Amino acid sequence: xxxxxxxxxxxxxxxxxxxxxxxxxxxxxxxxxxxxxxxxxxxxxxxxxxxxxxxxxxxxxxxxxxxxxxxxxxxxxxxxxxxxxxxxxxxxxxxxxxxxxxxxxxxxxxxxxxxxxxxxxxxxxxxxxxxxxxxxxxxxxxxxxxxxxxxxxxxxxxxxxxxxxxxxxxxxxxxxxxxxxxxxxxxxxxxxxxxxxxxxxxxxxxxxxxxxxxxxxxxxxxxxxxxxxxxxxxxxxxxxxxxxxxxxxxxxxxxxxxxxxxxxxxxxxxxxxxxxxxxxxxxxxxxxxxxxxxxxxx
Numbered sequence: 643x644x645x646x647x648x649x650x651x652x653x654x655x656x657x658x659x660x661x662x663x664x665x666x667x668x669x670x671x672x673x674x675x676x677x678x679x680x681x682x683x684x685x686x687x688x689x690x691x692x693x694x695x696x697x698x699x700x701x702x703x704x705x706x707x708x709x710x711x712x713x714x715x716x717x718x719x720x721x722x723x724x725x726x727x728x729x730x731x732x733x734x735x736x737x738x739x740x741x742x743x744x745x746x747x748x749x750x751x752x753x754x755x756x757x758x759x760x761x762x763x764x765x766x767x768x769x770x771x772x773x774x775x776x777x778x779x780x781x782x783x784x785x786x787x788x789x790x791x792x793x794x795x796x797x798x799x800x801x802x803x804x805x806x807x808x809x810x811x812x813x814x815x816x817x818x819x820x821x822x823x824x825x826x827x828x829x830x831x832x833x834x835x836x837x838x839x840x841x842x843x844x845x846x847x848x849x850x851x852x853x854x855x856x857x858x859x860x861x862x863x864x865x866x867x868x869x870x871x872x873x874x875x876x877x878x879x880x881x882x883x884x885x886x887x888x889x890x891x892x893x894x895x896x897x898x899x900x901x902x903x904x905x906x907x908x909x910x911x912x913x914x915x916x917x918x919x920x921x922x923x924x925x926x927x928x929x930x931x932x933x934x935x936x937x938x939x940x
Contacts, residue, residue, distance in 0.1 A: 657708035664701035724887030734797035735844035742837030749830025769813035776806035857884040891925040901933035
């Protein structure tokens, strides 16, 4: 997780930029595919254009989520509005699942009806151009989402990728025509299952932060490493709780100290550890010191 106010601003700008760029590109590609779909009387291409336009809607969710998430704390939300981003990720993951299910039904319908598409080099070119642009957009969004640990951006990236795959399969269907009528539908079913699996994964990961869960092994290791750097007197760390509000993280933990040290020294060690966590990880920390004879189970 990035640290500092400057990083928070960069993260907000990254989310808003991804959303705005995605909306613009999706609208342009929608207009392009819709126009050529109409003049070539291709219902499949028109439908694919509408699918592309729907991706703009998920990007709007990203924009709204980041805009709300970075509003300052208030009396009703003392920890800020960061979890709006996770809510946005749940919405995006759900929409991705719906798109995957619709894609699955459409692909199955093609297999049942043995639907073959009318060949046109112009349509093939338009569709391949669109799929390349969407895949490049997906890779950029994925890199951005992983860099800033944003599940909503990652979810939006998978929307872009699902559209790129769907459009590529449509281009393949137009290219090979009636000779291999089953290829488009068969590959569509496989890709649909991948999209649905990804959507479930996005929703579950975002829900984990919303509902609260045990700290990850990585988070525990980070904290234990900082504890060792602060003082050799700390004998044990337990009751670790990590609460995430977007890029704002609140952590509380108990440290066990020798019962022979003074209260002032214990307080000094706890404060030093809180500052270390804040300066290194950017997390707000509350450290509770306790004597060694008050051992409790984690």
